[in-house]
Structure formats: structure tokens, C-alpha cells
Amino acid sequence: MITVKRREKEKEKRKKTILRAAQLLLFKKGFKSVTVESIAKQAKLSKGAVYLYFKSKEEIYAQILLNDIEKFNKKVFDVVEIDGTATNMMFNFSDIYIDFFLNERELFRILMTFMLHTDDLNFSAEMNSQMIQETNRTIEVVDRILKQGFDTGEFSCKNDIIKVRNVVWGLLNGIISLHLFTGKEITREVRIRSHISEGLKVFIEGLKQSHNNPDDSGR
Numbered sequence: 001m002i003t004v005k006r007r008e009k010e011k012e013k014r015k016k017t018i019l020r021a022a023q024l025l026l027f028k029k030g031f032k033s034v035t036v037e038s039i040a041k042q043a044k045l046s047k048g049a050v051y052l053y054f055k056s057k058e059e060i061y062a063q064i065l066l067n068d069i070e071k072f073n074k075k076v077f078d079v080v081e082i083d084g085t086a087t088n089m090m091f092n093f094s095d096i097y098i099d100f101f102l103n104e105r106e107l108f109r110i111l112m113t114f115m116l117h118t119d120d121l122n123f124s125a126e127m128n129s130q131m132i133q134e135t136n137r138t139i140e141v142v143d144r145i146l147k148q149g150f151d152t153g154e155f156s157c158k159n160d161i162i163k164v165r166n167v168v169w170g171l172l173n174g175i176i177s178l179h180l181f182t183g184k185e186i187t188r189e190v191r192i193r194s195h196i197s198e199g200l201k202v203f204i205e206g207l208k209q210s211h212n213n214p215d216d217s218g219r
Contacts, residue, residue, distance in 0.1 A: 015053050017043050019067070022060045026106050031061060055124075061110060062127040068107055069134045072100050076141045086149030087204055093141060094172060094196055101176055102189055111135075112177060142168050155207040164207070171199045 021043035025034045036057050040047045054060045079092045101108040123131065142165050149155035157164060175195045179188055 058122050080144045089145045157207045
């Protein structure tokens with residue numbers, strides 16, 4: 001029994017070693033430039049040893065991304081558990097979202113590739129399903145924030161919550177994509193934070209005042 005437990009611990013330890021090595025290379029070289037062989041070398045293991053735990057490079061990166069999204073979800077779900085306005089929750093959520101991807105830039109690139117060009121990553125059907133499940137949990141946080149705003153009357157927008165949520169995602173991911181890999185490094189964080197903050201202010205003000213606007217159902 002002790003031997004079995006010891007073996008399981010060793011397997012888990014080796015698996016984590018592979019993931020750490022892959023993540024390090026991912027940040028340095030990017031997804032396309034890294035191979036299973038280079039991951040094995042970084043982890044100080046044989047290529048065959050890596051394949052004992054993962055079927056492909058794509059599976060390794062999917063696991064890294066899933067682990068980090070899970071950590072992110074734990075943080076953002078705390079946002080909706082704290083008493084406060086939906087407006088404050090939305091800004092707190094955006095701060096956590098920005099922090100996460102400023103520190104995990106290559107993961108942001110892979111996540112955007114997954115959302116826009118899934119076939120480019122060659123993830124299996126099972127990996128795709130897991131990714132969709134985890135990203136949907138993140139989306140659920142935004143839905144809950146918006147629902148609270150609508151239920152309490154803080155937001156008076158009559159539009160479909162899914163449409164409103166999609167605008168939030170477009171704003172966050174669009175601005176981060178625009179600045180995360182371009183421009184001067186020294187001003188990058190300030191640019192991202194200021195543009196998202198100003199964008200959210202305008203957007204939320206629209207949610208609060210929409211009942212005063214003429215009917216736009218024909219647009």
C-alpha cells in the first residue's frame with residue numbers, strides 16, 4: 001500500500017515537472033517553437049518519459065492552460081461573493097483579468113487562438129470540451145455580475161444579457177490583444193489598464209442610462 005502511494009506521488013511529481021518545464025519554454029519561445037523533445041530536455045527526462053504522461057505537446061499546453069484558468073476562476077468567483085455594486089464587481093473582475101494575462105502573456109495568446117482558431121492548436125475533442133467548460137465558468141462570473149445589476153435596478157438596459165456580456169468580453173480581450181504584444185514595455189500596463197477603465201466607464205454609464213434613450217430595436 002505504501003509502495004502504491006509512493007508511486008502515485010512520484011508520478012504526480014514528474015507530471016508537475018513536465019508542466020513547469022513546458023510552461024517555462026512556452027513563455028520564452030512561444031507555442032509553435034517548442035517541441036516535446038525540448039520539453040523533455042528542460043525537464044531532464046527522456047522524450048519517452050514525457051509521452052508516458054502526455055500524448056502530445058498540445059495536451060501538455062492544454063493542461064497548463066486549464067490549470068491556470070482554474071486558478072483564475074477561483075479568484076474571480078470571490079468577486080461576486082463580496083457585497084457591493086455590480087459596477088464595482090465589474091471593475092474588480094477586469095483588474096483580476098488584466099493582472100492574470102499581464103503575467104501569463106503566452107497563455108493569453110493560446111487562449112485567444114483557441115477561441116478564434118481552435119483547429120490551429122490540434123486539441124483533441126476531450127481537451128476542447130474541457131477548455132470550453134472552464135472558459136464558460138469564467139463567462140458565468142460576468143453573467144452573474146450583469147444579472148445582479150439588472151435585478152437591483154443598477155443597470156436599466158433591456159437588452160439580452162448574452163449580448164451585453166459579449167460586449168464586455170470584446171472590450172477586455174480586444175484592448176488586451178491590441179496592447180499586450182505591441183508598443184513599449186514600460187508603458188504597456190498603464191495603457192491596458194487606462195483604456196479598459198475608460199471603456200468600462202462609458203459602457204456601464206450606457207447600461208445605467210439606457211432607459212432614457214429612444215427605442216433602438218431597429219438597429
